[in-house]
Amino acid sequence: MIELVSESKCVKCNLCVKVCPTNVFDKVDNDIPVIARQDDCQTCFMCELYCPVDALYVAPQADWNVSITEAVVENKGLIGSYREKVGWGPKRTPVASHGYIYELYKRAKF
Amino acid sequence: MKKDIELVADVLVIGGGPAGTWAALTAASKGSKVVLVDKGYCGTSGATAPSGTGVWYVNPDEESRTKAKLGRFELGGRLAEDTWMNRVLDQTYENMNQLSAWGYPFPLNEEGNPHKTGLQGPEYMRLMRKIVHKAGVKILDHSPALELLADEHGVGGAVGVRQQTGETWKVEAGAVIIASGGCAFLSKALGCNVLTGDGYLMAAEAGADFSGMEFSNAYAISPIFSSVTKTAYYSYASFYYEDGSIVEGAGSKRGRSVIAKKISEGIKVFAVLDQAPEEIRPFLRISQTNFFLPFDRLGIDPFKDKFQITLRLEGTVRGTGGIQIVDETMKTLVQGLYAAGDAATRELICGGFTGGGSHNAAWAMSSGTLAGKGASEYAQRTGVGNRDLKGLSSVPITVGNSTFKTAEYVRAVQEEVMPYDRNLFRTEHKLAGSINRLDDLWKDIRNGSISIEGNAIKARESVAMTLTARHMFNAAINRKETRGMHKRIDFPQIDANQHYRLISSGLDEISVRPKPVEQEAILK
């Protein structure tokens, strides 16, 4: 579930409010968005992909809350890690075009 | 009642996943004025966007096509039809090539040509939104449809709410395409919590029928803590008990039942992808980044560390039942109403089984394209006109206060559809019990009313899930055999005399009747 909107990183663009399929966030005038309906989060990680500054963290636990702090996930290099792997953001190449996908296709057993 | 936003269009598309976006785009390219509404956000919402899909992209030579068509034919209980498979293979081939031309970044093969057997969800759906927008389609995000509008000439629009502003909307349209996906009963399977059968409900209220609703019990493997129901890689898994001994017969495909049995007996099952050859592990990591994401975040190495698994219900999302289709225009029995993607029955191309991979994605893009064309031609022929349209909701949607027991209904439906011993392993006895309880629930629901000022969409979702479950179980009790994904413990064999489709119809009373399979694939 979504656990964190980083106050220090967020640039208040409200893209997460716009793209979250289950409308978890609320926009706040002149402030960072709030996680208003955490129970509705479907743990799809899409907000992380669209946040331009890696200010969001979605914990992988789908059915229960976990307590994490920004410092901990930041230290573990987890914040922004999905966007990096998907290859979104400036100077990155989308993973969709990665040659390994074709390599797997040649060898996969599924 | 006047709505805050009132629009007129030739074609209204409900749902902005692959089926809805291809439908909208096609209708717009035929010169229609198109509005697309999505409950979430067109581009991130639905089953494809966060997950990604293998696609049934097959070269158009005779040999490859025949092999592809026969691939799932037996597994699907011989309910797929040759004409439909050809149609979808052709359309998918065309659409995938089109995606390449639009700039979808396919990987390259040895010859330097794009390799097109899969689509990464975020990339694909971001591109689709861009193209749809460019085509002049008006997109309303966070704007779920609540009910269809109709008069004696058929369906002519829909009304809904805008979740982020509380405004109401109304779109009058010559034709409406339902592309709202399947129903996974709020199980939190990846991307599926927006998929609550809303389109089934709206179609049933308009008088459409369903086909194959017994093929609705897809359960997907996921780590117990996670929403990520990506299953392909479990073909490299070994399954263990807590004490480290092997679970005999467990597997990712046919062996899934073994896993379900153990879990329902309260036994913990663990998986580890230790069968994946060392040299392909980096390829696996790149090809499905989202598969590894939950593990990486918890410091689990899925190739080495055992992790506990569960099976999450995906219902009709990776099932095959849905709204019955009359012909290749994707029209339903109701004038002006069309369906595409998971909302429409997929039996036509994969019978009673889909599991992971390929057919669903091909169906979504192909049926979407066909529906866009069909609806557009119909709307241009009949025009929008000045009509006296009325809302069709089976539960009155009112202004002002009303209480609706949404949470209670959701829980009650989930208790019927989620347990493996009811929905995955079916018996006459348990199905009859579920049907009785769901019928009572439905009666209670019918006496209520939904306030448009409250959380109307959640209330409608609970109604939709109840109706979906009733269609599923009524079809299931009538198929007294085991075919495709439909498993009857009391009838464990396939029965040649039941080689037909089951059509279900109704709201208060659900009736089920057999229909012959038109033209099955010719087996070599």
Ligand SMILES: Cc1cc2nc3c(=O)[nH]c(=O)nc-3n(C[C@H](O)[C@H](O)[C@H](O)COP(=O)(O)OP(=O)(O)OC[C@H]3O[C@@H](n4cnc5c(N)ncnc54)[C@H](O)[C@@H]3O)c2cc1C
């Ligand atoms: C984890 C996972 C992996 C999968 N992998 C594969 C694969 O490898 N290959 C394959 O072929 N298939 C796969 N599938 C299936 C595939 O994702 C679906 O078949 C496909 O997404 C269907 O497309 P669709 O457009 O019909 O529905 P969806 O993509 O689900 O989109 C439906 C849209 O309708 C919207 N909506 C719902 N209700 C309303 C309403 N009331 N008003 C307005 N809008 C509404 C939703 O917000 C959503 O945007 C997978 C599914 C899952 C869950």
Ligand code: SF4
């Ligand atoms: S998308 Fe990121 S930067 Fe923009 S408002 Fe949300 S958290 Fe802040």
Ligand code: SF4
């Ligand atoms: S993970 Fe998905 S559902 Fe949860 S807040 Fe992010 S976008 Fe919304």
